[in-house]
Amino acid sequence: MPLLEIKNCTKQFGGLTAVNQFTLSLESGEMVGLIGPNGAGKTTAFNLLTGVYAPTSGSIHFLGSSIAGHKPFQIAAAGISRTFQNIRLFPALTVLDNVRTATHLHYKPSLLSAVWRGKSFVAAENAAKDEAMALLERFKLEKYAGDSAKSLAYGEQRRLEIARALATRPKLLLLDEPAAGMNPQEKNDLMEQIRTLRDEFGVTILLIEHDMKVVMGICERILVLDYGQVIAQGTPREIRDDPKVIEAYLGEADAASSVA
Numbered sequence: 513m514p515l516l517e518i519k520n521c522t523k524q525f526g527g528l529t530a531v532n533q534f535t536l537s538l539e540s541g542e543m544v545g546l547i548g549p550n551g552a553g554k555t556t557a558f559n560l561l562t563g564v565y566a567p568t569s570g571s572i573h574f575l576g577s578s579i580a581g582h583k584p585f586q587i588a589a590a591g592i593s594r595t596f597q598n599i600r601l602f603p604a605l606t607v608l609d610n611v612r613t614a615t616h617l618h619y620k621p622s623l624l625s626a627v628w629r630g631k632s633f634v635a636a637e638n639a640a641k642d643e644a645m646a647l648l649e650r651f652k653l654e655k656y657a658g659d660s661a662k663s664l665a666y667g668e669q670r671r672l673e674i675a676r677a678l679a680t681r682p683k684l685l686l687l688d689e690p691a692a693g694m695n696p697q698e699k700n701d702l703m704e705q706i707r708t709l710r711d712e713f714g715v716t717i718l719l720i721e722h723d724m725k726v727v728m729g730i731c732e733r734i735l736v737l738d739y740g741q742v743i744a745q746g747t748p749r750e751i752r753d754d755p756k757v758i759e760a761y762l763g764e765a766d767a768a769s770s771v772a
Contacts, residue, residue, distance in 0.1 A: 513576050515540045515716055516561075516684060521570030521580075523556055530556040532740040534570070538684070543710055543717045545731035547724075547751075549761050553740040554720045555597055558686050562594050563587045574684070589617060593682035595673045597689045597720070603662035607653055607672060610661050611644035614679035647675040651705070667698040671705075678713055685715045691726045699726060706730055728752065736761060
């Protein structure tokens with residue numbers, strides 16, 4: 513049974529078809545890229561997977577159960593977490609509390625214990641803090657734990673968003689342009705971190721990214737969307753050499769430089 517199976521998924525907004533007959537099967541442990549021109553429907557596909565939108569038609573199954581049309585919190589609890597193309601941290605909260613908020617999906621003391629600050633509540637809060645701090649240490653953000661999230665540099669905010677996503681203990685991690693806005697060194701560091709996430713956290717990764725060196729460097733399989741439809745899929749080499757992909761997205765120069 514695939515970890516994730518999407519069949520003929522379509523999303524329409526009035527007369528606009530943003531995603532058209534999208535089909536994808538993910539096995540546990542895969543690292544897959546989703547690429548395509550701006551407006552191709554990539555983020556809409558992520559929004560369908562995470563409950564932001566319900567599909568107009570088609571099916572989405574995760575671990576064998578339908579999640580199409582479920583609420584985002586239900587899908588997060590099932591084991592799917594994401595980052596965003598435009599960073600969506602809680603800017604007024606501390607770096608620690610941004611991550612600790614996500615851990616509360618798994619630490620749920622009773623209402624009575626929370627009101628009276630009982631032993632189970634204190635134990636849950638301590639465990640949530642410890643787990644959040646461990647993630648901050650993993651992403652080299654522990655020294656900023658008490659700072660507000662908005663005070664972090666851009667690359668650090670990107671890492672914090674990944675740490676927060678991992679705090680929900682996902683089985684499937686969706687990364688929406690994690691390298692956007694980063695300098696070359698930050699991108700290299702990010703690539704190395706993403707490579708290790710799968711084994712360290714036992715997650716399957718689906719990645720949207722415009723930087724072809726990042727995609728080609730870490731993904732084992734790539735799907736290409738254009739006008740909401742999958743026009744190609746295969747290994748990085750197959751995608752790089754596909755005439756339809758070169759015409760629609762890469763271009764001759766970019767196709768050559770993606771493996772430089």
